[in-house]
Amino acid sequence: MKVTIGLLGCGTVGAGVVELTRRRAGRIADMTGVRPVIxxxxxxxxxxxxxVVLEGERLTTxxxxxxxxxEVRVVIETIGGxxxxxxxxxxxxxxxxxxVTANKDLIxxxxxxxxxxxxxxxxxxxxxxxxxxxxPLIRPLKGCLTSNEITDLKGIINGTTNYILxxxxxxxxxxxxxxxxxxxLGYAESDPTSDVDGLDAARKLTILASIAFHTRVRLDEVRVHGIRSITAADVAYANDLGCVIKLLAVGRERDGALQLEVRPTLVPKAHPLASVSDAFNAxxxxxxxxGDLMFFGRGAGSMPTASAVVGDLIEVMQHLRMGITETRGSNRxxxxxxxANQGPAGRYYIRLTALDRPGVFAKIAGVFGQAGVSMESVLQKRVKGEDAQIVIVTHAVSQGELAAAIQGLKDLGSVPSIDNVLPVEELEGEGPVLEDVMDDVVRTHPELS
Amino acid sequence: MKVTIGLLGCGTVGAGVVELTRRRAGRIADMTGVRPVIxxxxxxxxxxxxxVVLEGERLTTxxxxxxxxxEVRVVIETIGGxxxxxxxxxxxxxxxxxxVTANKDLIxxxxxxxxxxxxxxxxxxxxxxxxxxxxPLIRPLKGCLTSNEITDLKGIINGTTNYILxxxxxxxxxxxxxxxxxxxLGYAESDPTSDVDGLDAARKLTILASIAFHTRVRLDEVRVHGIRSITAADVAYANDLGCVIKLLAVGRERDGALQLEVRPTLVPKAHPLASVSDAFNAxxxxxxxxGDLMFFGRGAGSMPTASAVVGDLIEVMQHLRMGITETRGSNRxxxxxxxANQGPAGRYYIRLTALDRPGVFAKIAGVFGQAGVSMESVLQKRVKGEDAQIVIVTHAVSQGELAAAIQGLKDLGSVPSIDNVLPVEELEGEGPVLEDVMDDVVRTHPELS
Structure with missing residues (x-):
């Protein structure tokens, strides 16, 4: 038995799908009892x-x-947009x-x-x-992990910005x-807006959060900050603070309400996300x-994307052979x-320009004190003309406290500009949030007790 | 509609399964249309x-x-052994x-x-x-990733040895x-053999390799080295070499033949597996x-294990509702x-004790040269009595060349003992092994071309 497939688009991803489907047709037939034919x-x-060199496939406009x-039972869409x-x-x-589609914008x-x-x-x-x-992200979230209340998503899900950073x-x-x-080099578009302004990551977060939190998230509910504001100075200061800057897409559920954000963030070098570089996603x-899980791999490319598309195709064909005509979950x-503005308390990196005069730093410190924001570390490294560049990392503060401190700095007169404010990621916590009902050790041979 | 479940065993994992099934019963009913009842x-x-406090569940011996x-449609086995x-x-x-079972030994x-x-x-x-x-490992390997020929598995899959190291x-x-x-502390058994001698990791590798390589691997086909030979000196030397020692389970397929091994290995600190510590698995x-993928999370514990068991239970219940009575893959x-003995060429760490006399090192170097093994680095740090401890890291060598060098050292007379020989892991390669049919960049809006 064969399953006839129609493919929409034959660009980077489409050509990969043709190649990989052909290469795996025998295995798919062994596994599912049906042979895929584009x-x-x-x-x-x-x-x-x-x-890709076409064999039996017919091109059409x-x-x-x-x-x-x-005759076409399955349509694979790789047009995009x-x-x-x-x-x-x-x-x-x-x-x-x-x-089967690879189309994040559309979904x-x-x-x-x-x-x-x-x-x-x-x-x-x-x-x-x-x-x-x-x-594999969508299927684990829809499958194995449905036994969990997912509370946090945190990812590097845009390759272009990760490459640039x-x-x-x-x-x-x-x-x-x-x-x-x-x-x-072709790693960024001639119009890079969608990537560098964080929109691509926000669209992907919309998809992931809808599945993980069992709801329907709208794109306009994601607070989006791109990476255009990140300067070489920020990268250097971050390094001095033991961190790298990454564009993180973050989703959280607390007490039934969501927080959704795409934002450049200082990530400590010991954090597993810090080592996810270039075109990799995690x-x-x-x-x-x-507890905590991480999934890591190639976020783009012809063959890696085709790997996921053909994986989906195999699932569809298994369902066709088994006669499943029913979708699994409810769409309602x-x-x-x-x-929008109530993230949890956290540390922040603040880079500002201050007048380089005696007493100014004391005033800045005073503003922080009044806002209830305590400082974890202070760097003052580069001086240009009469101004000093100051970098402050706060202890964990609420967004209200942070906003009060920023406003206080603006009112001060001796801080001409606040150049960047970025969250600082904590090292991951350690474990399941539900209390383990017994202890945390699985014996190699748990006894029939 | 409900599905009646029988649970075998109520130890660490079983109690977690009772607790989590009860907690998620409503969601499972929403998702699958059936309510799980133990x-x-x-x-x-x-x-x-x-x-766990029992509610409607009846204990029996x-x-x-x-x-x-x-009435029982699904049996969950958490006895172990x-x-x-x-x-x-x-x-x-x-x-x-x-x-549904959590029983690695049995599988x-x-x-x-x-x-x-x-x-x-x-x-x-x-x-x-x-x-x-x-x-999630078994399901991605059986599902999404079946579009791939898997060539390499490499994992930290035993929590006790990872905790000890x-x-x-x-x-x-x-x-x-x-x-x-x-x-x-309860992190290792009173009889730790199964863990520290690598047998538990070997059993798990047997399961993973059978699925990933589409074959049936026998436990006795896995070459197993435990961690008893690892000394504080090895750990310190590894650190000097920019590495940590991890017990890796490795499976490879090359030209249709497999290599399967559990072995303590020096892992460079920049390698993603190096940061997998304590009870985490990857x-x-x-x-x-x-290309390269990594999966990371908690390898043990009552709730993490129950998370996977109840995830499987949800799948079974979906299949029951949809009336799937057919298993998916063939068992043949x-x-x-x-x-057994033909791993690929690689670097090796060799720690040996040599007589601390003039000319001995030149003789050792001569043995390596004759065996065709070139040395990447040499450490000579601790001296006890008349002997010197020497650590040599080789460049990539075949197992035959390595064996020749080791034999040469034994024949030398001035090397009283070869204390440890461990492979050194390379930093991961970068990418899909199939040539990408076009280029390696996915455009945000690939055009209908």
Whole structure:
């Protein structure tokens, strides 16, 4: 038996999917009893050279060749972006075809519409490749880890910004210079907004948080800070403080309300996320039973992304063979409250420019004292003209206390600018949040007691 | 609708399963449409105090109360060890009950018998908790990652030895002292053989390698070295060399043949596995499409283990609701060749005792040169009596070259003892092994090209 597949798009990811599906067809047939056959590939230009040599697959520029072919049971979408991908996927679902997609933008922005269409048609939508490339994230969160209340997500989920920050850390160069190099090397787009302003990470966080917290998160509920404000000085100060700067996507649930944020953060070098560099992605998950988990791997690339897409395809084919026509979860998830400005207490890094005069530092210290913010460390390294650069790391403070201290500095007159304020990550805590019912040691041979 | 469950054993893990199942019953019902109800719990002594307050669950000492009750659809086994767990599980499967187990010993040693019984009865066996505690490993290897040829597994999968090695590294104390402390604290058994001699890690490697390499690995095919030979001196020398010592379980497939080994190894501090300390476990996986992946989390403990068991239970219940009666994969896997002594070329750490006389080092260097082994670094730090302790790290050598050098040293007369020989791990390579069909950058908006 074979399953006929229609592929939408044959760019970087699509070509990888063609190659990998062909390479694994035998194994998939052994495992599922059905052989995957890509019949049509929708492209914009049939003449354009492809990264893969086509064998039986037919190129077409007419969407209906794929979407209206009743033989096609599964549609794989690798076009990316919202339109025409959205329209094509909805048409495929309404025709009862199952869909595998790598499209984070679409799932983040139109997930509800797509899942509703799938449920109505008793079809399935898989999107493991949409977040974290090759790393299994969506399926563990929807599967193994549903035994947990997940309280925290924390991830490096955008490769371009991680590459830029890694290079700034390695070379000491500034943001603009590294961005330009990344663009020349093809690691950043000519319009880098989506990546460097944190929007891509925010879309992925929207997807992860919706699954982990069993709700539907909207993109506009994520507080987003990009990395344009990070200077070579910040990177150097962070290094002096034993940290590296990473763009973290953070989701938390506390007392039924969510906090969602993408923000450059100082991460201590001993923290497992600190060693995730260049194009690698990683996600920390804390569950109340599992404790801390981390998933790490390649977040992008033709083959790593195809790895996740073809993994989903295998699952779809297993379901087809077993005759599963029912989607697993309900699409009607409760909406949870999102607190935009109430993150937990934490340490902060504050870089400011102060007039280099006697008594100014005492005034600054006074402002912090009045706001109830105590200082953990102070650096004062580079002086330009009459000004001094001061870096302060606070002890854990609430966002209210932090805001009061910042306002006090602004009112002071002797602080011409507050140049950057970044959170400082703690080293991960250690363990399950639920109290272990017995002790924390699994005996090699627990006895029948 | 409810699903009735029988639980075998109510020790550390079993009590966690009772607690977590009760806590998550509502969510499981929402997700699967069925509510899990633990009806019977088989124990050896009904009077013994439990780590969990029982509500509706009935304690029994008679196995037939659980195994012969037709209402019981799922049996969860948390007894551990081979018997009576094996007999109970086989009886449950033959009665058509699905089985969830945390029993690594049983799956490693009697997996084939159990999977055959399951296939014959059209029942399912889940064992996510058997390796890596809370970390999703079995399901990603059986699911998402089946799109890959997996070439390498490398893991820290025994908590007791990782705790002992972590403490030796932190405190500088010797093996015996740290083992004694670990036993007092309950982190090591009074008979620590299974852990410290590497057998527990070997059993888990047997399970992981069978799944990852699509074959059936036997425990006796794993070359096992424990950590008893690791001294405080080795730990200190490793530190001087920028490494920590970890007990790694390694599986590789090269040209259709496997190499399987559990062995203490020097791991560079910048390697992600180096920061996996105490009770944490981690597994590196390299797939030909996905590239390098790492999974990290708590390898033991009542709640982390229950997290995996209840995750499996949820899967079983979803299958029951959807009416899946078919197991997914075939149990008839091809046997692959295992090469016991043909690991790839690599660097080695050699600690030896030499007579502290002029010319001895030149002789040692001569032996290495003759064997074709070049030296990367040499340490000579501690001298006792008339002897010198010498530590040599080689460049990458084959096992044949290494063996020739060791034999040469033994024949030399001026090397009274070769105290330890340990492999040195390389920093992980960077990427997918299959050539990416286009380039290695995923555009944020890949165009329909």
């Amino acid at each position: 019949k049509h590939i929708l492209v914009r230009d049939e003449q354009k050279p492809r990264g 007419r969407p209906e060749d794929v979407l209206d072919d009743p 919202i339109e025409p991908a959205r329209t094509f996927i909805l048409r495929a679902l309404r025709a009862g075809k199952h869909v 983040a922005l139109h997930g509800e519409e797509i899942f509703d269409a799938a449920e109505a048609a008793q079809a399935e939508v898989f999107f493991e490749a949409a977040v974290g490339g090759a790393i 890694s290079k700034m850390t390695e070379t000491g160069a500034g943001f603009d210079e590294v961005l330009r190099e990344a663009q020349e 996600l920390f998950v804390r569950g109340d039973a599992a 998830l409760p909406k949870k409250q999102v607190h | 009806k019977h719990i088989l124990v050896r002594d009904e009077q013994k105090p439990r780590g 008679r196995p037939e109360d659980v195994l012969d009750d037709p 081979i018997e009576p767990a094996r007999t109970f599980i086989l009886r449950a499967l033959r009665a058509g009950k699905h089985v 490693a040693l009697h997996g084939e018998e159990i999977f055959d019984a399951a296939e014959a009865a059209q029942a399912e066996v889940f064992f996510e908790a058997a390796v890596g505690g809370a970390i 972590s403490k030796m590294t932190e405190t500088g104390a010797g093996f015996d002292e740290v083992l004694r402390e670990a036993q007092e 597994l590196f996986v390299r797939g030909d499409a996905a 896997l091809p046997k692959k060749q295992v090469h």
